Amino acid sequence: MNDFRxxxxxxxxxxxxxxxxxxxRLGHSDVAMTLNTYSHLYPSSQEKAVEEMEQEIAL
Incomplete structure (x- = not known):
């Protein structure tokens, strides 16, 4: 069951x-639990922000 979650x-x-x-969706009472468990799966928001800014400036 844990593998499915x-x-x-x-x-x-x-x-x-x-x-x-x-x-x-996972039934966590606090988003901190989700971030503590799965934060390694989230892409770097810093890198994404820089990429988006660079694309907009280039226009």
């Missing part, structure tokens, strides 16, 4: 769903 969380994270939505 991890696979489900990984799928949602890779599809771009935010941590709050994932937390609700």
């Amino acid at each position: 991890h696979s489900h969380a990984s799928y949602l994270i890779n599809k771009g769903y935010n941590a709050l939505m994932v937390a609700k």
Whole structure:
């Protein structure tokens, strides 16, 4: 059962769903639990922010 939960969380994270939505789907009472458990799966928001800014500036 634990493997299914991890696979489900990984799928949602890779599809771009935010941590709050994932937390609700997994039944976590606090989004911190989700982030503590699955934060390694979230892409770096710092890198994404820089890439998006660079693309907009280049226009």
